[in-house]
Each structure stands twice: as C-alpha cells, then as structure tokens.
Amino acid sequence: MEILEIFVTLGFWGALVRMATPLIFGTLGELICERAGVLNLGIEGIMTLGALVAWFWVYQGGDLWTAVLVAAAAGALFGLLHSVFSVYLGLSQHVTGIGITLLATSLSYFAYRMLLPDVTTPPKIEAFKPYPIPGLSELPYLGQVLFTQSPLTYLAFALVPVVAYGLYRTPLGLALRMVGENPMAVEAQGIDVHRLRTAAVMLGSAFMAVGGAFLTISVFDAFYIGMINGRGWICIALVIFASWRPGKALAGALLFAAFEALQIRVQQASSAFIPYQFFLMMPYVLSILAMIVMSRRAAYPKALLVPFRKGER
C-alpha cells in the first residue's frame, strides 16, 4: 500500500516538523493573547506583515536573525495597535481583529508592490539553511528528522516549554492567566489590567509575526501575495483544540502538519482518483472537525472578549 509507505520515509517526518513551525509560533502567540482575555483576529494579517518585513530585511542585505527581531518588533507594534482599540478603548475584539488583519495585510501588499514595482517573479533571498545540531544530528532516523532543521524550527520547539513555564510557574504568568479569567481580581492586586493585557497582546503578536517570517526566510525564500493562506485562522482553531495549553498546542500543530505533509504526498500518489482541491480543503475541514470534537471540553478563559473598564462591573 503506497500510503503506508509514506510513513516510513524520513522526508515525510522532516516535512512534518518543518510545516509545524509556523503553526507553533502562531498558536503560541494566539494562546498568549487569549489567555490574557483578548481574541486576536489580527493574526492572519500580522503573519503576513512578519513575512514581508523579514523578507525585505534580508533582501536589503540584512542579517537573518536581525530580520527575525525586526519582524517580531513589527508584530508587536501591530499588537500595540490592536490593544489600543480592543483593550484601552474596549472596542469589539472581533471587529478590531478583522480591521488589524485588513490593515496589516493591505499595508504589506502595498509596501511589497511599491518596493518592487517592476518585478514579476518574486526575487529569492539567501534564507536560513538547515542547521544540523552537532552530535544529535548523527542519531539514526531522529537526527535527520528532528535535528537537521532550520534554526527557527528549534526556536519554535524551544518556546513551547518556555511559554508553558512562564504561564504556569512565574508570577507574571499567573497574573496573565488571571487577567483573562477575572480582571477585577488582578486590579485588586494593584496590577494595571490594561498594561498587562497590552503586553500579552504585543508578545503574542510578535510570535505570530515570527511565524510568518519563517515562511519567507526559511521555507519559500521569497514573498508572495496571499502566502499565509489561512494559516492564521487555523492557528485560532488550534488554540481551541489545545484547550489553551501550550503543550497541547504543540501536539495540535504537529498533528496538523502531519496531515498537511501527508496530503501533499498522497496527492501525488492518488491524483488520478481524487481531485487535488479536496486535499487542499482538508486542513480547513480538519480544523472545523477539531473544534467540533473539542467543543464539549472547551473551557474558554472567562474574560475572553470582555473589555475591562475601571470602576465598571
């Protein structure tokens, strides 16, 4: 059976880990925002922006790691903008998020067209190369799958325990989770609710932007119009699937990436019977199914979507 053979190829497992990377960044970022009580629908646009900024930085001769930082900073800036509307002004998080996505996406595309007015094929850049970790990459099988990846992939995987530790084992993480559950209790502790939420949204948005940057400076080596292609929305579904827990978010991202890596290969093997469009639909259908499966257990942060105004109950 051809499909079973796919699972024994190292290429499949390597692709899985690579494809999970932007989803891990995006899901962790969205998770941080939502844990603080802010739904960030700006994710799709912020990922686009991160992709453009990082690509352009490298295209101009900038350093790859600086590009990651610049993308993160751009993401944080749009996170700040999101907070001004959704946290400080207490406007609808849905509409704010859609507005941020529209703004970040259109600004990115506008900038791309203005920066390269005459180019028809997107120019390639010198992107991150797979960095085999000395020693570990020599391991049979595992070495090639897990330890011969882009440095950004290592960063994504390393961030999962860091975020989990930060959320569950530090006072700041406790305050952040509490501000998403009961902001008044946080205020009673003398912590500024608005500032804390803003910080969370900015940090989360920085993560999202790096997820977008990974696509341009580590996978495709170029920027395309429409390249994020719903990955941000899938991350939002993954956060629900993961019940707002970093560990489960990693599992969800890997599961999704497995499916994506699988569909590309099955598509090649069976394009004669099943039109490829149905394979392309699968990530979206699977996201919806995942949300249905997890819906009974979904424990939303209690103050998600609820703006906080001082002195108001």
Add this chain to the structure above:
Amino acid sequence: MRLEPRAHVPFWLNIAAPIAAVGLAFAFCALLIVWAGAPVLEAYQALLRGAFGSVFAVTETLTRAAPLIFTGLAAAVAFRAKLWNIGGEGQLYAGALAATYFGTGLVTLPPLIMVPFLFLVGAIAGGLLLLLPVILKLKLRVDEVVTTLLLNFVVILFANYLLFGPWKDPLAMGWPQAAPIIEEGILSPLVPRMRLHSGLIWALAFAIFAWGFIRFSRWGFQIRAVGHNPEAAAFAGIPIGATVLRTALLSGGLAGMAGVCELAGLKGYLTLDLSPGFGYTGIAVAMLAGLHPLGVIASAIFIAAIYNGADAMSRAMSISNYLADVLTATALLLVLASVLFVRFRPRLR
C-alpha cells in the same frame, strides 16, 4: 486615560466624528502616497475623478457598490444579533455556484421569473452554508468566527474543483470558467453602453427591506434584542435559537445574492475571480454604516468609489491600488474608534 459616558450627545458630533475619522484615514494614506513619491493632491484628484469624474466612472462605481451593498447588509444583519458571520466570501461563492447550477440550462423560465428565481436559489445556498456553523454554535458552542472563516477557503476550493473539473465549459478555450447563464437570467443593463445593471436595483430594494425588517417586524425586534442582551431577551421569552437561525438565513442569503448579482450582472459566467474579497469588504461596509441597513447603501458606494478611484489612480501614477485596501482598513478602525468618542468623553485621569 478614562472614558466617561456622555450625558448628552450633541447632534453634530454624531455626524462630525465619523467624517473626521474618514478624513484621518485619508491623511494617513497621504503619507503612503508621499512615500510612493507621488504628489498627494494630484493622486487624490485622480482618485476622485476615477470614482465620480464621468458618467462612465459613476456607473462603474455603482456597479461595484451593488455586491458590496449585499455583503454589507449580510454583515450588518448578522452583527446586529452578535452573530459573527465572517463567511460572506464563501456564501457569495455558494450563491454563485447555485445560480450557475440552475441558471445554465437546467431550468428555463421567462425573464420576469428567471431572475428572481436565480436570486432565490443563490440566497438559499448562502443561507444554508451559514446554517452549518450556526447550528454548531447553538448545539455545541463551536465559535462561529473561525468556522465561517475556514468555510470560505473550503467553498472557494470547491468552486475551483468544479471550474477545473466537471463544470469547465468546453467552449471556453481551456479557461476555468462555467457555462454562461442563459439569456433569461441575465440582469438587464440600466444605462446604455455601460456595465451598470439592475443588480443595483435589487441591492437597494433589499437594503430597504432589511431596514424595514429590522426596524418594524417582530423578528427584526427579536434580532436586535438578542444582539443587545441575550440573557434579557431569553428572560423576556424570545426564542434565542430560532432568532439566531433566522438571522443566519437572512445574512447568508444576502451574501449569496451578492454572488448572483455579480454573476448574472457582469460576465454572465462563473470564474474564480468573481469576487475580489467582497465578502470581507462587506464587514468594513457594515461597520462604516454603524450596522444601519440604509447607511450600508452610502458606505458601499463610498467604498466602491475608493476602490474604483484607486484603480484609476494606479493607472495614472505609480501607486499600487492596494492603497484602497489600506484606506478601507484605516477608515474601518478609525470610524470604530470615533463612534466610541461620541458615546464617551475621554478624560485624562
């Protein structure tokens, strides 16, 4: 900064605040034009000329406004009930798919019945598509924002499959397009030698209908009540589930009709570039209108003017027409904030 509710809202503020916000959006985009190295005033003049400068420009703007009125109404009606339907784009394509299925020869009726029939099947398809996420929301509390968004991708890929596969018109020289809508189903032109078609009349009629429905009917009252305060509405005996389902059918139906309007009004056959994101832009249209169905008419024409004007501007000077998207997005955010400052007075501590 603190926000204090205003005891009395001066009338002029209701009008001045959104206008100031739109002005700010234009000011922000002026910076982008400067960055692009073009003269701001001339660029905006070119935009204005492209939007309203001639009979042709005006008819083109109104042609573009028609589907935006439909998708704007779809968002406005749903958001009134706090139903976050972000799936207008998918519902638009669902409507166009249904109209293609029935309108390309399967059914032949006299024009007077054929056109309403196509709008009806389009509306049913759009409504049914929104029904799925809404039932999931009501029964399983699955968040409808994400499901409606994701369904957009599914529907467009499905249309892609049909147009490259079973529905591909063999007479189209290999282009991925469906067979043309039969003569009887085509929306008649309104101005000789222009593209403007009677879809605009349909859009205006439905805007007035939606306004009357929301404002005067019992179901419309229930939609508003559920949007304002679902608990109080439930306590008052309003059936929440049924109201949300009705809202979904209406909202999805309106978005589906946007697809029929474009399909039967412009090219007459389905292609994959039927909508340049009308479903998403409809959200901005609805928000700029303050979710008021009659306001949707004005804001749809305004946004259509920006898009058409930006197209003309980008042809005249080297400014990308993505500027229209930036302008819409900034206007959306700033008008949103301006409405808040009408209701609240900002106080520095």
